[in-house]
Amino acid sequence: MNSTVTKREIDLDLLKQGNRGELAALVEQFSNPVYRIAMNILHSEQDAEDIIQETFIKVFHGIRNFEGRSSLATWIYRIAVNEALMATRRRKGNLVSIDAEIDMGEGETNPVEIEDWCCRPEVETMDAELRREMDKAVAGLPEKLRIVFQLRDMEDLSIRETAQVLGLTDSAVKTRLLRARLILREELTHYFQGTSQGQ
Amino acid sequence: MDHDNCSELLKSIEDYLDGDIQPEVCTRLEEHLRGCQNCRIVVDTLRKTISLYHDEACQEMMPDKMREHLYMELNLLDYLPGTRE
Numbered sequence: 001m002n003s004t005v006t007k008r009e010i011d012l013d014l015l016k017q018g019n020r021g022e023l024a025a026l027v028e029q030f031s032n033p034v035y036r037i038a039m040n041i042l043h044s045e046q047d048a049e050d051i052i053q054e055t056f057i058k059v060f061h062g063i064r065n066f067e068g069r070s071s072l073a074t075w076i077y078r079i080a081v082n083e084a085l086m087a088t089r090r091r092k093g094n095l096v097s098i099d100a101e102i103d104m105g106e107g108e109t110n111p112v113e114i115e116d117w118c119c120r121p122e123v124e125t126m127d128a129e130l131r132r133e134m135d136k137a138v139a140g141l142p143e144k145l146r147i148v149f150q151l152r153d154m155e156d157l158s159i160r161e162t163a164q165v166l167g168l169t170d171s172a173v174k175t176r177l178l179r180a181r182l183i184l185r186e187e188l189t190h191y192f193q194g195t196s197q198g199q
Numbered sequence: 200m201d202h203d204n205c206s207e208l209l210k211s212i213e214d215y216l217d218g219d220i221q222p223e224v225c226t227r228l229e230e231h232l233r234g235c236q237n238c239r240i241v242v243d244t245l246r247k248t249i250s251l252y253h254d255e256a257c258q259e260m261m262p263d264k265m266r267e268h269l270y271m272e273l274n275l276l277d278y279l280p281g282t283r284e
């Protein structure tokens with residue numbers, strides 16, 4: 001079902017009036033990305049389910065005061081990220097601060113592995129093993145990098161929007177994004193080197 | 200191959216990938232890429248990595264049961280996709 005989520009313009013005035021059809025359209029458009037964001041942070045369907053419900057309840061309550069200074073997507077994702085982070089905090093009992101500085105030594109991100117795997121058949125067909133490898137690689141990223149990568153590269157937010165969702169500066173987003181991309185590239189390259197040795 | 204050049208290039212890759220780069224830097228970068236196979240491979244595989252994850256992400260959907268619960272919780276069950284005419 002609904003594998004193609006139709007992206008239509010959501011009418012903010014109707015939302016503020018509490019129009020049910022418009023609220024439903026909003027849920028339909030944003031439930032999958034909110035699900036992915038929650039899963040990415042919580043790694044548990046059960047926890048994610050609660051957070052997704054909380055997120056939309058907050059969105060429904062807050063919509064009347066939404067001023068449109070950021071996009072609707074940015075505002076909703078920000079609520080989802082905050083809810084999910086609070087849940088991890090409750091669960092782990094430790095503080096995961098998204099805006100804490102991360103140590104980024106110079107040269108640490110330099111690519112090491114060089115192999116041109118762009119045209120490998122597994123890439124064309126996206127076979128199950130490659131997909132597993134991709135999941136593993138992204139799950140292995142430090143959380144601060146993973147959220148940035150997810151919002152920008154998987155959910156298509158701009159650098160600015162990603163910064164707004166996470167309360168970071170644009171340049172912090174760029175730095176983390178590059179780091180995440182380079183790590184993932186390195187991991188996939190490792191993987192392809194391994195598979196070509198086996199052939 | 201001049202390796203100092205390569206790590207300098209890496210710093211502007213981010214803007215290059217996002218199409219947000221000063222023309223002058225871009226020209227220098229593309230010149231370097233023409234002459235340096237290693238950097239070319241890095242940029243190509245980096246691009247491919249991003250597009251793989253991007254395409255993969257769009258396919259990950261909320262499970263049906265969870266969606267049903269959500270619509271129920273929000274009192275929108277009559278709007279649940281697939282259940283309406």
Ligand SMILES: [Zn+2]
Nearest residue numbers: 204205235238
């Ligand atoms: Zn080079």
